[in-house]
Amino acid sequence: MQRFGTLSFGHYGPLGGGRQLTAADSMLQAIDLAQGMDDLGVNGAYFRVHHFARQQASPMPLLAAIAARTRSIEVGTGVIDMRYENPLYLAEEAAAVDLISDGRLALGVSRGSPETVVRGYEAFGYTGSDDPRGADIAREHFDLFLRAIEGEGLAERDASSPFGGGTGLQRIEPHSPGLRSRVWWGAGNRDSAEWAGRTGVNLMSSTLLTSADGRPFDILQAEQIDGFRAAWRDAGHQGEPRVSVSRSIFPITTAEERMYFGGRQDGDQIGVIDGIRSTFGKTYAGEPDELVEQLKEDAAIAAADTLMLTIPSQLGVEFNLRMIESFAKHVAPELGWQPARV
Structure with a gap:
């Protein structure tokens, strides 16, 4: 494990007991937490993106704010739903954040x-899908997005424009030359992972896999990662792609942490998502030395270079930073991690 960071679902709303976490609270706390993580040398702060829900729905302003307040931590998404996106506008925003952050954007996208x-994407104006889940819209948007960030000319220059003459196709601006190498595809099965490998983008392996053949989740996920890397090599892409996996991991060192997570240790779960029988990864919770031994046996964590910890963002900055620091001090080094900065 070369890197680790956090994956925040960004939930806000009623907390019970008359307490309320607002959308502003959620975003401002995310900025504060990322600053604390940057000081610890944690490698990344990543955010789930969901629409029509009390979660992060517009990540670019948040990522830009974090980038402006930090020095080395990677900022990213896991994942942006391409069914909802104007690909050229996303390309402009992503390039801007990548430039502001000096190349620290890890842009995770997917269906x-x-x-x-x-079919919420239809309310955003994206209709005409032949797929009940809109996968064709996502792939079409992603294809145009990649062409845009690669610098392809997409609109004919107006020779009579008062803002500059000339002819030829013009690219979107701003343009960030290295952004293409920092795009990730979120894959929930082996086929989509292998497609990402052939396409030449990094892999964010999902918290679930649309497969349930009786084998443990980490074995299924490690097999998916192997397929991705083989497809990358077979396509002739240069260099080594990055691969991330996410896990719910809770080091227990205090009575408060035991109250919240002491009973959370469980095995893989089988469920149905999008009508497909799927395997969901288990939760790890325990004393740090117990976690080290368990995580060393996780085949997918061993296969990936980046581990994303799902965090209970509703519990606030102080609680989460203490838990992340505990993982950074007592667990991550035993898995091969070294802080980004001493």
């Missing part, structure tokens, strides 16, 4: 997971 509404 996305089920939302709280029916």
